[in-house]
Each structure stands twice: as structure tokens, then as C-alpha cells.
Amino acid sequence: MCGIIIGNMNYFERAKYFRTKKRLGQNFLIDGQTISDIIDFAEIKPEDTVVEIGPGVGFVTEQLIKHAKKVIAIELDEEAIKELKKLDAPNLEIIHNDILKQDLSELSEGKIKIVANIPYYITSPILAHLLGEIDDLNNKNRNKITDILLMVQEEVARRMVATENSPSKQYGLLTILSQFWADVKIMKLVGRRSFFPAPKVNSALVKLVVREKPLLDLKDYSHFRKVIKGAFAQRRKNIKNCLVSAGFDKEKVQNALQSLGLDENIRGEKLSIETFGKLSEELNKKI
Numbered sequence: 049m050c051g052i053i054i055g056n057m058n059y060f061e062r063a064k065y066f067r068t069k070k071r072l073g074q075n076f077l078i079d080g081q082t083i084s085d086i087i088d089f090a091e092i093k094p095e096d097t098v099v100e101i102g103p104g105v106g107f108v109t110e111q112l113i114k115h116a117k118k119v120i121a122i123e124l125d126e127e128a129i130k131e132l133k134k135l136d137a138p139n140l141e142i143i144h145n146d147i148l149k150q151d152l153s154e155l156s157e158g159k160i161k162i163v164a165n166i167p168y169y170i171t172s173p174i175l176a177h178l179l180g181e182i183d184d185l186n187n188k189n190r191n192k193i194t195d196i197l198l199m200v201q202e203e204v205a206r207r208m209v210a211t212e213n214s215p216s217k218q219y220g221l222l223t224i225l226s227q228f229w230a231d232v233k234i235m236k237l238v239g240r241r242s243f244f245p246a247p248k249v250n251s252a253l254v255k256l257v258v259r260e261k262p263l264l265d266l267k268d269y270s271h272f273r274k275v276i277k278g279a280f281a282q283r284r285k286n287i288k289n290c291l292v293s294a295g296f297d298k299e300k301v302q303n304a305l306q307s308l309g310l311d312e313n314i315r316g317e318k319l320s321i322e323t324f325g326k327l328s329e330e331l332n333k334k335i
Contacts (some may be wrong), residue, residue, distance in 0.1 A: 062105065085236055087112070096161055100120050102147070103121040113137040119139060120156070143155075161194055161196075168201045208256075209226075210223045223277055229314045270329055271332045278294025287310070
């Protein structure tokens with residue numbers, strides 16, 4: 049880590065001057081230490097291309113351009129883009145687009161790093177867009193990305209890194225989607241006062257190092273996706289009832305659970321991702 053310390057550089061005054069838009073979920077990061085940490089955690093090399101999602105008025109962007117060969121900033125807000133253009137850096141490309149509509153594979157010949165401070169209400173769709181769904185084995189966005197540094201709501205960060213031993217509300221579909229295609233780690237908790245306007249929740253910086261191969265080696269990934277969707281569709285029900293409600297044959301479910309030595313009253317959030325993989329394969333066997 050290079051341990052650069054960035055002074056506050058009057059981020060608060062600059063953010064206050066810009067009229068944030070609630071409908072876009074804008075909360076600008078104004079804490080110099082956290083911006084410095086983002087640069088450290090992203091481990092940017094001079095030859096790297098960094099795609100920044102949701103740069104806002106460019107407080108992180110102005111640091112990224114000092115370290116990367118190229119920074120591609122994807123921003124939806126036209127007024128924020130006017131601010132970004134003031135940076136006037138030769139290695140900065142600004143794209144006016146919704147990230148969910150952006151094909152990342154078109155942006156660069158080589159691999160890219162992602163740095164993102166995104167509206168929290170679209171965290172799951174953005175993750176699915178970057179990583180692809182569980183059964184999307186050759187996702188063109190994911191194939192381009194080496195790693196992702198993401199600012200998310202703390203509660204969402206806890207869900208992304210959860211295991212079957214975490215509090216039950218934390219472990220679910222988002223956990224499996226995140227970990228299936230990446231090694232996930234919480235790098236830092238970030239308080240609400242680090243933003244302007246201050247959000248109602250605390251945040252966290254999460255790093256996802258993208259896997260070349262999925263976490264599990266399965267015969268049928270679409271079937272696995274169907275199993276986990278069914279398992280978490282009704283969280284109060286046990287695994288047997290959830291899978292039967294999702295359309296799986298009752299006898300087949302009972303036999304699969306029995307052959308794996310699993311109690312049919314266990315709930316989905318108590319099964320590890322590996323156990324879900326075994327259950328999916330078992331349910332997929334032709335009897």
C-alpha cells in the first residue's frame with residue numbers, strides 16, 4: 049500500500065455548492081482519508097485502466113487520474129458531468145450513461161479495474177451486471193474485470209461476505225451471487241458523516257477479486273440457480289417446503305436431503321454454498 053494521505057481539500061464546501069439529486073441517490077464522499085484508502089485498496093498500477101462508476105463531481109476521480117494510465121468515468125447526471133469535465137485530464141474519458149446499460153467489454157482492449165460509489169438502491173442489479181448471474185458462465189463484463197472496489201451500505205456488505213454461520217438475515221442470494229464469481233472482503237467501515245448529504249445508514253468498502261472459474265464445479269449451473277432461488281424464496285419455511293413450493297418433486301427433494309444427511313426441517317440459510325451445490329447435483333440426478 050502506498051499510504052497516500054489526502055487532505056480534506058474542502059470537499060464539504062465543494063459538495064455543498066453542487067445541488068445533489070435525491071432521485072439519483074447522490075451522496076458525495078467528502079472524507080479525505082476514505083478517498084485516500086480507496087486509492088490504496090484499489091492497488092492501481094501505472095498501466096491500469098480504471099472504470100469509475102458513479103463518479104459524481106469527481107472527488108475520487110481527481111485522485112484516480114494521478115495513478116492510472118486511463119480512467120473511464122461513467123456518470124448519469126449531466127450536471128455532474130459538467131463538473132467532471134473541469135478536471136480536463138488527458139487520461140480521463142467521461143461517458144454519459146446508465147451503468148446498467150453500459151457494455152463494459154467495449155471500453156478497453158485489456159482488463160479493467162472497477163471503482164464504484166453507487167446509489168445503494170441499485171447495488172444488486174449493478175453486481176449482477178458486473179459479475180453476471182450464477183449460470184452466466186461466459187459473461188463478457190466479468191471477463192474484462194480483475195477486481196471491483198465498491199462502496200455499499202454496511203448491511204449489504206455484511207450480506208456479501210456472509211456464511212451459513214452468519215445471522216440468518218445476512219446469508220442469502222446476494223451472498224451466493226457475490227461469492228460465486230469473486231473473493232469478497234470488507235476493507236473498511238465508513239460512517240455516514242463521511243458523505244454529503246449524510247445518508248441514514250453506515251457504509252462499507254468491499255473488494256471483490258474476480259474468479260476465473262466459478263466457486264463450484266457443477267454439471268448444471270442453471271439448475272443450481274433454480275435451487276438457490278427456490279431455497280430463499282420463503283425464508284420462514286424449511287428447505288424441503290421451499291423447494292417443493294418452487295416446483296421440485298417432493299419425493300425427489302426428500303431423497304436428495306436424505307442422501308446428503310440433511311434434516312428436511314433445516315432452513316436454506318444454514319446450508320453452505322458447497323452444500324447447495326451438492327444438493328443441486330443430487331436433485332438433478334435422473335432416477
